[in-house]
Amino acid sequence: QKEVEQNSGPLSVPEGAIASLNCTYSDRGSQSFFWYRQYSGKSPELIMFIYSNGDKEDGRFTAQLNKASQYVSLLIRDSQPSDSATYLCAVLSGGSYIPTFGRGTSLIVHP
């Protein structure tokens, strides 16, 4: 059973701070990792993906992957109230086309 774990939160951070969202996974054969953002009442939106160990930056977002420790993180710099949403981690195993989703972490950025 492939598992993807996320702390449900809510994670509350002040505006301008760095929000750190974490995700762990059980399948060592996992190869691709995705972060989605879902606003209340809306469908998930892809933020970024990562498949190599290390950091990947895209604007205010940085994904960090550590395959040895089986975790992937999403950092949001200069957090804004508009970043308040649920963040879903998804993991795709090698040879599979069906990702496994975590249950999501709720992020609240307060002014």
Next chain:
Amino acid sequence: GAVVSQHPSRVICKSGTSVKIECRSLDFQATTMFWYRQFPKQSLMLMATSNEGSKATYEQGVEKDKFLINHASLTLSTLTVTSAHPEDSSFYICSANRPDSGGAGDTQYFGPGTRLTVL
């Protein structure tokens, strides 16, 4: 990013009627599409995986005769909720796999969702 559309965005129907929801990948061909359901304040629940030209694979507990899925082309999948009842009221979201997105393998893009209310 890739674009996936869904229609209708919102539907209200009477109990016992059937509702069809369309999911289209607008700028890529999707061999695989997925159908999810999400109740308020709950996580996504995968209902079925739809492969073009073959029968859908349903998750445990999802009635295939109630939720009919057709994936007739590489850009269109439909979900029909047959004989809908109030307990079927939910947010239905489709997604489509875009292959080889920048080295990550298949990347899933979501449609905007359909909010179904059964009276």
